[in-house]
Amino acid sequence: MDPYIDNDLKDVEKAVSEFCEKEFDQEYLQRLEDEHRYPREFYEKIGELGFIGVGFSEDIGGSGYGALGHVVAVKEMCRRLPGMGMALSLGYIPGFVVDMYGTGEQREKYIRPMIEGRYISAISVTEPDSGSDVKSMKTKMEDKKDYFTINGSKVFTTNAGYADFYTLLVKDEDGLTAMIFDRELIDGNGSGCFEINDLGRKMGINTTTSGELVFTDFHIPKDRVIGQRGKGMKTVLDGFELGRIVIAAQAFGSMLYGYEKASDYAKKRKQFGRSIIKFQSIEHDLVDMYVEIEKCRNLLYKAAWFFDRKDPESKKYSSMVKLALPESAIKILNRCIDILGGYGYMRDQGLEGALRDIRITSIYEGTGNIQKNAIAKLLY
Ligand SMILES: Cc1cc2nc3c(=O)[nH]c(=O)nc-3n(C[C@H](O)[C@H](O)[C@H](O)COP(=O)(O)OP(=O)(O)OC[C@H]3O[C@@H](n4cnc5c(N)ncnc54)[C@H](O)[C@@H]3O)c2cc1C
Structure with a gap:
């Protein structure tokens, strides 16, 4: 139950x-x-x-x-x-x-x-010189009465190139503002110059792109502002509050994948005349993983439960799961590879790929340190 x-x-x-x-x-x-x-x-x-x-x-x-x-x-x-x-x-x-x-x-x-699965989304916050320190961003928006012009560049945008719409965070004298630009503007109906450069291969999630976006006097219509002008930081961080919980769910599913694979393997693999699960060190490792998974499950579902009730605890729990679950998933998948021995290291077993893929969950939408800063701010 x-x-x-x-x-x-x-x-x-x-x-x-x-x-x-x-x-x-x-x-x-x-x-x-x-x-x-x-x-x-x-x-x-x-x-x-x-x-x-x-x-x-x-x-x-x-x-x-x-x-x-x-x-x-x-x-x-x-x-x-x-x-x-x-x-x-x-x-x-x-x-x-x-x-x-x-x-x-x-x-x-x-x-x-x-x-409906017809549109893919993207969000462009990070810049070459502004990662964790979002407020230091430089991409500028200028109010041209009928439209905004955008100048600057973003990096690491996931899905850049094939996304159908992008949330973009930009700056002017009023502060940060979130806005949408979409395929219609990219495909030529917009004015100014816009370039996307794929940053190439990375440690994991290689079916997705990580792109650099360069804007030169790029026009965005005024009706594309999301939320309030000048309040973009809050707008984006509120989206991240849910995003961090769902990223933790990526980590959680991946630890289940590793645990289930490793425990099945340990039951079947025989060495020294018996299943390796009969070696207490392997069995204990699997028990440790099981307990860790149950701790993560409770923390994750509790975070989602708080979020859905707009509970004041939600912000803290969102950062807590984004901090804790990626670390647990990395640790568990790494140990699962050992349980499969040499086979664990091979690509066709899937575990090395899972470990490489899941590694990013402790970085995007705020690194572990940034989650700790957020939790500390709410606690002390
Ligand atoms: C595959 C991938 C996909 C991504 N997808 C997106 C995306 O779709 N959209 C987007 O906008 N961005 C995206 N990012 C960017 C990601 O969110 C940033 O890389 C991340 O926020 C960290 O920023 P940074 O890389 O500039 O590191 P930095 O901010 O330079 O941090 C470097 C190190 O310093 C530490 N640090 C920084 N500030 C502090 C502090 N105050 N206290 C303690 N430690 C600190 C960090 O924890 C980190 O260990 C993606 C990145 C990757 C690799």
Whole structure:
């Protein structure tokens, strides 16, 4: 019995799990990674099946299960194949800011097609000289009466190049402002110059791009502001509050993937005339993992529960899970590789890829240190 998940959400969990078990294919994922290609066809499929929409509200085409719904869907996708679950969820996690702060019109234009699997989202906050210190960003917006002009550059934008819409954080004398730019503007209806450069291959999540965006006198219409002008920092951080919980769900699903694989293997693999699980050191490692997983499950579901109730504890828990679960997932996957011995190191076993993929969860949407700073600020 899970105290946080009711029977309806259990059914959703089962549906996501069955689909991923049947359809996700490791060889196919590795081919996409080699070709550095996003699994768009799977993204469209999970949109059609309603899996993207599990956590979004019903007024925009979702199922209304909130953060807990997102957590369950993302956890199950990553549990079946971490690289695939991460890539697919990264298609819509960047859209949370528009969903939370967008006008009715903006949400209809961008969020509804995203939930249906037709639109991929991106968010561009980080700049070459401004990472954790978001406020030091330099990308400038100028008010030109009928439109804004944007000058500057962003780095590390996930999905850059194939995203259908981007949340962009820019600066002027009023402070930071979040705005949307989309494929219509990129594909030539906008004025000024806009360039996207793929930053190439990275340690993991290689089906996704990480791009540099360069804006030179790029025009963005005035109706693309998200939330209030000058309040962009809060707008984006509120989106991150949910994003961090869902990123922790990526880490959680991936630790389940590793644990299940390693415990199955340990039962089957024989050395010195017996299953290696009969060696107490292996058995104890698996028990340690099991206990760690249950601690993480409780923290994660509690964070989602607080978020859905707009509880004042939510901010702290969102940072706590973003701090703790990536660390646990990295530790568990690393140990799982040892349990598989030399086989664990081989690509076709999937564990080395899972470890490389999950490594980023302790960095994006705020490093571990930044989560500690946020928690400390709320505690002391
Ligand atoms: C694969 C990938 C995908 C990404 N996707 C996106 C995306 O879609 N959109 C986007 O905008 N960005 C994205 N990022 C950027 C990511 O969010 C940043 O890399 C991250 O926030 C850290 O910023 P930085 O790299 O500039 O590191 P820095 O901020 O330079 O930090 C370097 C080190 O200093 C530490 N540090 C910095 N400040 C403090 C402090 N005050 N106290 C203690 N320690 C501190 C950090 O913890 C870190 O260990 C992505 C990055 C990667 C690698």
